[in-house]
Amino acid sequence: MIELLSTFQQWLSETGFNTFWAKVTASSICVSIVILGAILLCFTISVAIRRFCIIRKEIRPYYQKTSNLRRSLLRLLFFWILQAWIPSALTWNDWAAANAAKILSVIMAAMTASAICAGITFIMTLEKVRSNAKNMSYKVMVQIVKIITWCTTCIIIISILMDKSPVFILSGLGALTAVLMLIFKDSIVGLVAGIQVAQNDMVRVGDWITMPKFNADGNVIDIALTTVKVQNFDNTVTMIPSSALISDSFINWRYMSDSKGRRIKRPVWISATSIREMTAELKKNFVEQNLILESDNHISNLAAFETWLQRMLEKNDDITKELTCMVRQTEPSDTGIPVEIYAFTKTRDWVKYENIQTEIFDLIYVTAPKFGLQIYQRTGDKYLPNQL
Numbered sequence: 001m002i003e004l005l006s007t008f009q010q011w012l013s014e015t016g017f018n019t020f021w022a023k024v025t026a027s028s029i030c031v032s033i034v035i036l037g038a039i040l041l042c043f044t045i046s047v048a049i050r051r052f053c054i055i056r057k058e059i060r061p062y063y064q065k066t067s068n069l070r071r072s073l074l075r076l077l078f079f080w081i082l083q084a085w086i087p088s089a090l091t092w093n094d095w096a097a098a099n100a101a102k103i104l105s106v107i108m109a110a111m112t113a114s115a116i117c118a119g120i121t122f123i124m125t126l127e128k129v130r131s132n133a134k135n136m137s138y139k140v141m142v143q144i145v146k147i148i149t150w151c152t153t154c155i156i157i158i159s160i161l162m163d164k165s166p167v168f169i170l171s172g173l174g175a176l177t178a179v180l181m182l183i184f185k186d187s188i189v190g191l192v193a194g195i196q197v198a199q200n201d202m203v204r205v206g207d208w209i210t211m212p213k214f215n216a217d218g219n220v221i222d223i224a225l226t227t228v229k230v231q232n233f234d235n236t237v238t239m240i241p242s243s244a245l246i247s248d249s250f251i252n253w254r255y256m257s258d259s260k261g262r263r264i265k266r267p268v269w270i271s272a273t274s275i276r277e278m279t280a281e282l283k284k285n286f287v288e289q290n291l292i293l294e295s296d297n298h299i300s301n302l303a304a305f306e307t308w309l310q311r312m313l314e315k316n317d318d319i320t321k322e323l324t325c326m327v328r329q330t331e332p333s334d335t336g337i338p339v340e341i342y343a344f345t346k347t348r349d350w351v352k353y354e355n356i357q358t359e360i361f362d363l364i365y366v367t368a369p370k371f372g373l374q375i376y377q378r379t380g381d382k383y384l385p386n387q388l
Contacts, residue, residue: 261344
């Protein structure tokens with residue numbers, strides 16, 4: 001470059017330019033050549049990559065995914081060429097050469113950070129595609145790495161502008177740590193909470209979570225460093241601070257979805273006044289209706305009803321036999337005697353689960369009167385009529 005600059009200066013001086021303008025014009029020509037050459041080189045590489053991806057069908061799907069990375073790398077190459085050659089074109093003026101080198105060094109630092117961040121994003125995209133991943137908060141980890149990258153870049157840029165060592169800048173920041181922690185307290189708390197959420201695998205994209213404090217009841221659609229975005233079942237979106245997931249309680253239904261079944265734990269309230277001692281006539285009536293077996297011995301119509309209910313659940317193909325399935329009585333209250341179903345459906349799908357549960361309790365409401373039992377309902381101190 002120095003030889004080319006000298007050649008242009010000599011030629012311009014011979015054509016009548018004075019020394020100063022010959023140097024300025026020669027430098028301008030050299031800088032223009034460098035810029036045009038860098039543009040031409042980057043354009044050629046971009047076209048070559050595009051044609052290569054079109055020819056190779058197996059890597060064609062990744063072409064669009066690498067757009068940000070390609071642009072970042074080409075910008076980095078462009079400014080690297082400028083940094084390598086432009087200061088040499090300004091050697092006739094030490095001030096211009098020094099400031100051009102400083103400015104280009106700052107730009108190179110920023111472009112390098114941008115390329116690193118683009119590369120990390122591309123790797124994250126490939127990993128999510130490869131693992132079909134909802135099982136890890138990649139976005140949180142990527143944002144942490146990006147923050148560290150840009151903080152380091154800012155320190156390097158400041159050191160370049162001040163002509164000081166980065167160690168000197170870091171020692172100066174140490175005195176401002178307390179002030180910075182006070183100013184960015186909420187951001188720091190959110191950052192730490194985001195790391196804990198990701199590290200402890202508390203939520204994943206796709207999880208169904210319930211958090212009444214924030215009126216959140218839906219699926220997690222995005223996990224950022226300081227916020228978690230939840231799309232509620234009414235299609236509204238709730239933004240939850242990551243710190244709230246650490247300090248407050250919430251329900252994550254993922255483990256239910258990953259289990260062998262979804263629990264039904266729901267009572268039906270029986271009026272205590274409708275319970276009768278089992279008599280021979282009453283037993284004969286139940287046997288004739290195929291409600292119980294001849295060999296069954298029960299002390300009351302409620303016990304016979306519970307036996308029928310247990311058998312009904314065991315025969316139900318929608319109820320899993322691998323988990324607990326039982327009928328039990330819980331503590332009586334002024335609303336009657338609760339007979340509770342505790343069982344698990346095979347499906348975890350919400351709609352199918354609700355349909356199965358509805359069918360079971362519809363059958364209970366229809367069958368209970370056949371046992372002479374009354375389902376409690378507060379309607380002006382009256383009960384449902386006995387249909388026996």
